[in-house]
Amino acid sequence: MGFKVAIVGATGAVGVEFMKVLERRNFPVDELVLLASKRSAGTTLDFKGQPHTVTELTHDSFAGCHLALFSAGAKISREYRESCVKAGCLMVDNSSAFRMEEGVPLVVPEVNPQDAKRHKGVIANPNCTTIIALLALNPLHQAMPIRRVVAATYQAASGAGHAAMEELKDSTRAYLDGKPFTPHVLPHPYAFNLFPHNSAMLDNGYCEEEMKLAKESVKILHDPSVRITGTCVRVPVLRTHAEALNIEFVRELSVEKAYELLRKAPGVTVLEDRAKNRWAMPTDVAGQDNVFVGRIRKDHSQPNTLDVWVVGDQLLKGAALNAVQCAEVALL
C-alpha cells in the first residue's frame, strides 16, 4: 500500500530532484501528481521509466493525495496550504513561508526527527545553508555545547533555481566569447564573479539568508544558546554549497574527538587527504546525498574553537532529499 504523492513546482530545479529522490529511495509512490504553473502544464517528465504529464496547480489538485512536496516559492506555499491540509494531505514545504511559525515543525531528520511526527499538516524544510551546516554542527553540539559559530558561505546558483543555473552558464559563455550579457534572473553579473547573497536586506544589516541560518538553527536544535553569525555569498558554482565554519564551544573539544563524532554521524562523510591538502569540493559532492566535511583544525586565535569545512549538494540534502526524508519520518 503506497501513497499518492503530489509535487508542486515539478519543473523546477528542486522539483526534478524530488522525483529522482523518491525513485532512488524507493519511496512507496502509488500515484504521482506533477503540478506547476499554467505555463509549464503539459510538460512530460519521466518517473520510474513512465512519462507523467505536468498539470496546472489548482485548489483541487490535492484530492486523494497523502503527501505534497512543495518547491514553488513562499507565495505559492501560502496560497495553497489550506487546500492541501484540508484535503488531508501532508505538506512538506521547501519554502521559507512557515519555517518560523509556531507549531510548524522545522526538521532535519538527522537532528530532530521527533518533531516531524508532531506535525499538524505541515512540515517545513529548512533553508539549504542551515541544513548543510547543521549536519556538521549537531553531532559536535551534542558532545560539547556550541557557544558561537562564525560562518562564511560559498553558495551555488541552484539556490536561486534552475534559471539561475542557466544564467551562470550562459553569462559565462558570453564572457568567454567576448559578448555582452544582461542578467535577468540574478541582480548582478555572475560570470567569474561573486556577490553577497541577494536575499532581502534586514534592518540589522544582515540579509535574510544569514538570519535564516541563525534563527532556523536555534529552532531545529531547540537551543537558543547557540549563536550563529554568517556572511552568505553567492559564488559561480552550479549546485553545491560550501561553508567555512568557525565554531566556539563552551569547553575544549579536541580535533580527534570532532573527527570521531563526524565519522559516525548520519548523513555525513569525512573526505580529505591532509598530506595532499585535498578536501571536499563541489565537484566531489554534486549529486551526493551526504554532506561532506573535513579540514577540522584547532583555531590558533582563541581557546575551545575549531574550524570545519562543510560541502553539501544544495538541491539534495539542501532541499529535495531532506524534504523526502521528512516525509519518510512522518509517514512510513
Next chain:
Amino acid sequence: MGFKVAIVGATGAVGVEFMKVLERRNFPVDELVLLASKRSAGTTLDFKGQPHTVTELTHDSFAGCHLALFSAGAKISREYRESCVKAGCLMVDNSSAFRMEEGVPLVVPEVNPQDAKRHKGVIANPNCTTIIALLALNPLHQAMPIRRVVAATYQAASGAGHAAMEELKDSTRAYLDGKPFTPHVLPHPYAFNLFPHNSAMLDNGYCEEEMKLAKESVKILHDPSVRITGTCVRVPVLRTHAEALNIEFVRELSVEKAYELLRKAPGVTVLEDRAKNRWAMPTDVAGQDNVFVGRIRKDHSQPNTLDVWVVGDQLLKGAALNAVQCAEVALL
C-alpha cells in the same frame, strides 16, 4: 633625474601590472630592464608606447639599476637577492621569501610607510590577502584595538599566476562544451568549482596562505595582540579577492564610526547601496587601485564585533601597486 628600474618576472601576471602601474603613476623611470627566464627572453612588451625586449635574468642583470621589482617566485628571489643588493639596487620582492625575515621590512604603505625607509636593500611585499585585509583593518584598529579576526576569503585565480587565469577560462569553456579537461596548473578542477587554498599544509592544520595572513599582519601592525584566524578558499574568479572579516574589538566600535573611519582611509573606497543589497564585487573592483569595503554590520552573536566585506584587485593592491608604492616611499 629618474631611475633605472628592473622588473624580474616581466612576462608574468604581476610583471605586466608592474609596467602599467609604473607608467600610470608616472614613476620616474629613465630606463626599464625587463627580465625573465630564458624561455621568455626575446618577448617584446610596450612601456610608455615603446617596445622593450625581455632579456634573460642573470646575476649581472642589476648593474646600474636603482630598483628591481621581483615577482618570479620565492626561489628566484632567494637566488638573486645578493646580486641585486650588491649592485646597490633596491629589491622590492613580491614573493614570500623574506617577508618574515628579521630586518626585512614588510610594508603596506598606508599602514607602516616608516618601515620602508628603514630597509637594508630589500623590502618585502606582503601576501595579497594580507594587504587587502589590512587596508580595511588598520584604520579600525588605530581607532579601537582589534582583539581577533575570523576571516574567510574568496580568492581569485590570479594569485596562482597568469597560467592559472588561463586554466580557469580554458577549463570553463571545456565544461560548457561538454569536453574533458585535465588541470595542469592548479591541482583541482576549477570550472564552476572551488577548493581550500592550494598552498602547503602546515602541522597545525592551517595552510601557508592562512598563516601568512595571521603572521604578516602582526609584523606589519607591530602588534602581536591582533589574532587573525582564516579559511582561505580559491574561487572561480579571475583577478579579484573578496574577504568576509568578522572583527572583535576590545571595546565597542560603532557601525557609524567604522564607516566614518573607512570613508577617510587612504586606499579605501566605501561602495554600497544598502537599500538595494548592492555591495562591492569583483566586477566592480578588477582594475581598480583601491580596496573596496562595505556591508559593515554589528555582529548579533557577541558584543564589540563588526562584520566587514572587503574586495581588492589581487594583481594591483594585492601585488604590483603595493610594491611600486613601497618603492615610492623608499626612493622618492
